[in-house]
Amino acid sequence: xxxxxxxGLRRFPxxxxxxxxATAAVNLLQFAVHGVLAHLERTPAGxxxxxxxSVTSLFVQDGGVAGTVSNLLFLLLIGxxxxxxxxxxxxxxxxxxxxxxxxxxxxxxxxxxxxxxxAVCGLAGAxxxxxWRDDARLPDWAAPVLLLWCGAMVxxxxxxxxxxxxxxxxAASALIRVGKERGIAxxxxxxxxxxxxxxxxxxxQNIHGAALLLGSALAVLPTAAAPSKRGGxxxxxxxxx
Numbered sequence: 001x002x003x004x005x006x007x008g009l010r011r012f013p014x015x016x017x018x019x020x021x022a023t024a025a026v027n028l029l030q031f032a033v034h035g036v037l038a039h040l041e042r043t044p045a046g047x048x049x050x051x052x053x054s055v056t057s058l059f060v061q062d063g064g065v066a067g068t069v070s071n072l073l074f075l076l077l078i079g080x081x082x083x084x085x086x087x088x089x090x091x092x093x094x095x096x097x098x099x100x101x102x103x104x105x106x107x108x109x110x111x112x113x114x115x116x117x118x119a120v121c122g123l124a125g126a127x128x129x130x131x132w133r134d135d136a137r138l139p140d141w142a143a144p145v146l147l148l149w150c151g152a153m154v155x156x157x158x159x160x161x162x163x164x165x166x167x168x169x170x171a172a173s174a175l176i177r178v179g180k181e182r183g184i185a186x187x188x189x190x191x192x193x194x195x196x197x198x199x200x201x202x203x204x205q206n207i208h209g210a211a212l213l214l215g216s217a218l219a220v221l222p223t224a225a226a227p228s229k230r231g232g233x234x235x236x237x238x239x240x241x
Contacts, residue, residue, distance in 0.1 A: 008139035009080065015088045016079030019095065020072060023116055026059040027068050037062065041114030042106050054103045058096070060114040070152065071117050077145045082123040084137045085130040091123070094215060098122025102211040109205040117153075118211040121198075124149055125215020128194030134187050143190045144173035150197045153208045157201065 004012045030036040040060045046053035061068040083091055099119030106113060127146055130138055151169025155162030172190075179186040195216050201209025 007080075008141065010084055010137050013080040013083040015091050016076060016083050020075050020079065023059050023075065024072055027061055027072070030060050031065075031068075036060065037114060041112065042103055042110075043112050044107065046103070047107055054100055055096075057103055057106075057114040058099045058116050058119050061116070062114045067115065071115055071120065074145075074149055074152065075116060075120050078120055078123050078127060078149055081127045081138060081142045081145060082130075084139065085135050086126055090126075094122040094126045094218060095119045098125070098211050098215045098218060101214060102207050105210045106207045109210075110207050117156075118207055120149070121153070121208055121211030122215035122218070124194055125198075125212055125217070126219035128191045128216060129219040131187050132191035143176050143187065147173050147176070147190060147193060150193045153197055153201060153212065156206060156208055157204055 004010075026036075026040075030040075037060050040053065040056035041062060042053050042057040043050070046057075061071055063071070079091075079095075082094065086094065096119060099116070099122060102118045102121075106118070124146060127138075127142060131142055131146065147169045148166065151165040152162070154165040176186045176190060194212055198209045198212030198216065202213055203209070
């Protein structure tokens, strides 16, 4: 059995790994060379000549080592989940499309910063929609990962919120596991966490909220049909491409 099969995946997440490697390489450069973050992060100068900042800010991290490791880990996990239901072009659209658009939201709400978390929110929107539709291609661990990500996003609201938000997410993930073992449908309530957290964060003018909502809205654009595993029967649901 391959690593992909052991992880419950239907295909190896090539696009996720490539983007992860590129981002990690820039992060290593950022920590090794003084001034890289300041030159590449989002600042008001991005609207006044430094046009590259609207893209490069997705490759640097302003959260130190802990924030960098967290963002890279969730890119790997949520990117892998999303890649099971998205074509490479659609994955890139959800990631970079949402990321770049929300950089411009950031110029208004949070004018200085950097990180790939808003791009990951774009993928979370697609993964959340696939979970709502009970897409058979999702791995069993998709729901807990989405909940943990939502908890991490709530943790960006204020100082000290990260720990209780993550604890609540872990507890909710455990309840999901129990529910699934007892045959209780939990995919839709779990999927609702993505837009709900998005609304809360957007109300607080946190750019992650805008990214979650935009990612969810973009994911609604369907092109084909895919199998659903709800109730143990094969049903038709829109396929994301």
